[in-house]
Amino acid sequence: MAQVIPLDSLLTGKAAAPVPASAPKAGCSAGTCGSAAGAASLPPDVWAKVKDHPCYSEEAHHYFARMHVAVAPACNIQCNYCNRKFDCANESRPGVVSERLTPEEGARKVLAVAASVPQLSVLGIAGPGDACYDWARTRATFALVARRLPDIRLCLSTNGLALPELVDEIVDMNIDHVTVTINMVDPEVGERIYPWIYHGHRRWTGRDASRLLHERQMEGLERLTARGVLVKVNSVMIPGINDAHLEEVNRQVTARGAFLHNIMPLISDPAHGTAFGLAGQRGPTARELSALQDRLEGGAKLMRHCRQCRADAVGLLGEDRGQEFTLDRLGDPVQEPVLDDGSARAEYRAWVAAERADRAAAAAEAVTALADTPALLVAVATKGGGRVNQHFGHAREFQIFEARGGRIAFAGLRRLDDTYCKGGQGDEDGLEGLLAALDGIALVLCARIGDCPRQRLAAAGIEVSDAHAYDYIETAIAAALGGRAGATAVTA
Numbered sequence: 220m221a222q223v224i225p226l227d228s229l230l231t232g233k234a235a236a237p238v239p240a241s242a243p244k245a246g247c248s249a250g251t252c253g254s255a256a257g258a259a260s261l262p263p264d265v266w267a268k269v270k271d272h273p274c275y276s277e278e279a280h281h282y283f284a285r286m287h288v289a290v291a292p293a294c295n296i297q298c299n300y301c302n303r304k305f306d307c308a309n310e311s312r313p314g315v316v317s318e319r320l321t322p323e324e325g326a327r328k329v330l331a332v333a334a335s336v337p338q339l340s341v342l343g344i345a346g347p348g349d350a351c352y353d354w355a356r357t358r359a360t361f362a363l364v365a366r367r368l369p370d371i372r373l374c375l376s377t378n379g380l381a382l383p384e385l386v387d388e389i390v391d392m393n394i395d396h397v398t399v400t401i402n403m404v405d406p407e408v409g410e411r412i413y414p415w416i417y418h419g420h421r422r423w424t425g426r427d428a429s430r431l432l433h434e435r436q437m438e439g440l441e442r443l444t445a446r447g448v449l450v451k452v453n454s455v456m457i458p459g460i461n462d463a464h465l466e467e468v469n470r471q472v473t474a475r476g477a478f479l480h481n482i483m484p485l486i487s488d489p490a491h492g493t494a495f496g497l498a499g500q501r502g503p504t505a506r507e508l509s510a511l512q513d514r515l516e517g518g519a520k521l522m523r524h525c526r527q528c529r530a531d532a533v534g535l536l537g538e539d540r541g542q543e544f545t546l547d548r549l550g551d552p553v554q555e556p557v558l559d560d561g562s563a564r565a566e567y568r569a570w571v572a573a574e575r576a577d578r579a580a581a582a583a584e585a586v587t588a589l590a591d592t593p594a595l596l597v598a599v600a601t602k603g604g605g606r607v608n609q610h611f612g613h614a615r616e617f618q619i620f621e622a623r624g625g626r627i628a629f630a631g632l633r634r635l636d637d638t639y640c641k642g643g644q645g646d647e648d649g650l651e652g653l654l655a656a657l658d659g660i661a662l663v664l665c666a667r668i669g670d671c672p673r674q675r676l677a678a679a680g681i682e683v684s685d686a687h688a689y690d691y692i693e694t695a696i697a698a699a700l701g702g703r704a705g706a707t708a709v710t711a
């Protein structure tokens with residue numbers, strides 16, 4: 220196994236050690252070591268596009284950060300699940316932002332983040348309105364950033380209505396990742412989601428609005444994929460409205476070349492002031508979501524690690540460092556120019572290349588111990604880097620991996636309302652919610668856990684281990700499960 224430079228020292232800028240030339244190349248084939256096998260499961264040109272993109276590659280999300288800048292407030296449609304007026308720093312969901320920025324402010328923020336977060340690889344514009352409808356601001360921001368930070372990938376998110384005419388410009392600007400939200404391919408379903416759209420200098424309502432939106436979404440998707448742009452399709456799963464219909468959506472977007480399909484559970488609460496929230500429309504349960512995702516396997520690749528981020532999120536997926544980079548903290552652009560020569564990011568990426576190759580090789584070797592293991596779900600507490608490296612009490616989410624017959628694959632996320640540990644004390648009241656979030660999990664792996672939560676989990680039939688702290692996730696799972704051929708099978 221290659222010598223690996225510690226992540227913490229690299230991120231604090233104290234690592235001067237060169238990446239070892241002896242780092243083994245990724246050598247496991249698809250299907251053998253699940254989430255660590257990105258390079259081997261995709262054509263080289265596609266892997267080159269996704270390998271540093273935390274949303275387009277589950278494997279990359281262990282290492283790379285994205286940021287959104289909230290420069291595009293205007294939108295040309297109304298979705299029954301969206302209210303962009305709602306603004307709360309503690310609320311993490313799409314469309315919510317703390318401050319709206321001009322393109323110049325947005326670019327300055329990107330420079331500041333890039334200078335202090337070496338994991339940054341992607342700038343996305345995801346509203347808080349629509350990046351294509353508010354195109355002048357989107358374009359100006361991307362142009363400013365591309366000039367200063369050519370190594371940062373550009374990415375945008377749109378409802379698709381204004382997309383078709385922008386495809387040439389998108390390609391010319393090297394925006395090689397575009398997300399289109401497609402919730403229906405049947406206007407009858409669409410009219411229950413979209414009360415109106417604005418197009419061609421007029422407002423459209425009812426079935427005509429949804430038909431037009433659908434036609435333009437399909438046209439935009441086809442044009443983008445024909446030009447080699449990687450397209451992720453977001454679909455909001457709305458029980459009773461489009462949940463059954465999303466299988467047809469998946470078929471149609473797969474046929475048009477979508478690279479990834481991200482089924483996002485509807486977030487709905489009367490306090491958000493959305494039409495669905497006020498009408499009592501519920502979101503899907505975790506089980507309903509994963510059952511639908513399982514039915515869609517075989518179409519476009521599914522994204523199961525989406526965190527439904529704010530439109531101004533910063534950091535690794537699952538963490539939000541946005542409040543560290545608000546405008547008032549960025550200082551005066553003339554008095555305090557941001558200095559960044561890109562060397563910290565280059566050094567970090569070289570480290571990741573060695574680390575992910577080492578992880579893939581270690582995973583390929585480790586899973587051989589699991590040849591006879593029945594389907595088991597394992598929850599992992601991780602802060603990134605593809606390792607078991609978070610204390611149980613500090614976790615706000617668990618990454619779920621399925622071990623089955625010689626294979627370990629990422630299977631989704633279980634998110635918590637809060638951490639178990641607060642101010643050094645365990646929150647006994649919160650344990651019920653935590654146990655509910657771990658429903659169906661056979662084993663929890665974490666860096667450390669106290670006796671009290673360990674016993675409570677054991678009483679609920681969930682084993683916990685901190686014996687594999689700081690190991691790669693796959694190595695830790697294989698070591699913990701090895702020899703359990705007769706263990707009880709668990710399903711998602």
Ligand SMILES: C[S@@+](CC[C@H](N)C(=O)[O-])C[C@H]1O[C@@H](n2cnc3c(N)ncnc32)[C@H](O)[C@@H]1O
Nearest residue numbers: 300313314345346348349377378400453485486
């Ligand atoms: C805020 S939108 C911005 C980009 C663009 N306007 C769009 O709709 O694609 C980003 C994503 O968040 C999703 N979204 C917004 N509100 C949501 C909610 N309440 N529940 C789930 N997803 C939501 C949208 O469907 C979209 O996929």
Ligand code: SF4
Nearest residue numbers: 294297298301348378
């Ligand atoms: S298209 Fe996007 S920004 Fe516009 S209302 Fe829908 S979710 Fe909100």
Ligand code: SF4
Nearest residue numbers: 274525526527528536
């Ligand atoms: S909302 Fe999902 S796709 Fe968008 S940046 Fe967050 S994790 Fe990635």
